[in-house]
Amino acid sequence: MKEHNWIKIALTPFSWVYGLITNLRNSCYDHRLFSSGRPPRFVISIGNLTVGGTGKTPVTEYLTRLFSNKIPTAILSRGYGRKTRGFILANPASTPAGIGDEPMQYFLKFHPEVVVAVSEDRFKGAQNIAVSNPERKLLFLDDAFQHRAISRDVNLLLNDFQRPFYNDLPFPAGRLRENRKGARRADAIIVTKAPALLTDDVRAEVTRQIQKYSRPETPVFFSFIEYGQPESFAGKPISLNKVKMAAGIANPLPFAAHLRARFDVTDEVVFRDHHNYSSGDVEELIKNLKNDTFVVTTEKDMVKLKPLVEASGVAGKFAYIPVTVSFGSDTGRFHEWIFKQTGHLFQAER
16 A cells, blocks of 8 residues: 555656646637537537546436437447447447447447447547438437537536545546546536435535536536346346356446345456457356356446357356446436436427
8 A cells, every 4th residue: 555655646746747738738628729519419428537437338328218219319439449440330230349349338229229339539420420310419429528629518527436536636646537627617417336325414525525626506416326137148137146257347346346245256357448358268257167157247348248158159158237327316306407408409309
């Protein structure tokens, strides 16, 4: 622990430099020295100040379920970790290597009701969606809080309850992509991965800490993760007892804790976030696996592992845990707020 603290102290001056660079970049956008393109669609951005693991994918899915049966919807992502470049519209032949694991997850879950696309240049990507799918009136930007080259109508900032941005530093001493005051650009802040049972005092203290950096009028909502029942890689409910965890996500600790609380966990294998699985990984995961034990992954890992385990004929030994977001007691307040921001879209659909 002391060694870690000394490393953090040594790196802090570099964090100041990084923070100054991001401040300068943001100032150029604020004073319109850098331009932001406005796509011909209503845009809701879901992002964070922290690198990875704040729950953007479940929140994006929550919003997609909330709106897609009411408004023609599209999701645009960078497609982190993909082996391609440029604009790609997801289709039944798409793979995680071609569009990224999270966009692939969106496509498998919401196609054909929702259009899913990837592009490093979000503005050009949004323009391409408007041309190829002109009926889409609502566009979700996945992980675009710092991508200021595209204007957005609603800017949602996520804050991990366990790793709040207000206690963190910019790179390299911390995990922030920019200084904490970037929170002032948020129209609303969603605290993710909070405990399901949260006292009013804790809620008030977290809100107070957030509002040191956000605008005074910016609402703060609390959400938590709900783990679903285990499913086979074929999407069927499955009963589990002994499990071997495999996860390639930014913060596997909550997932591991969930498994330990409900199953007999025989082993835990952790890969880097957005790990590109190989047939060799599959062989290692099932090596010496007992007949009564299943390899259990997150949904994001399942998307990439599924074709590999099916090709190897071992899909029956794998399962995953789906996750969703719940706003609990904040559900009504959040829905009222978000529908107020998008009310004109429903009028246009009538």
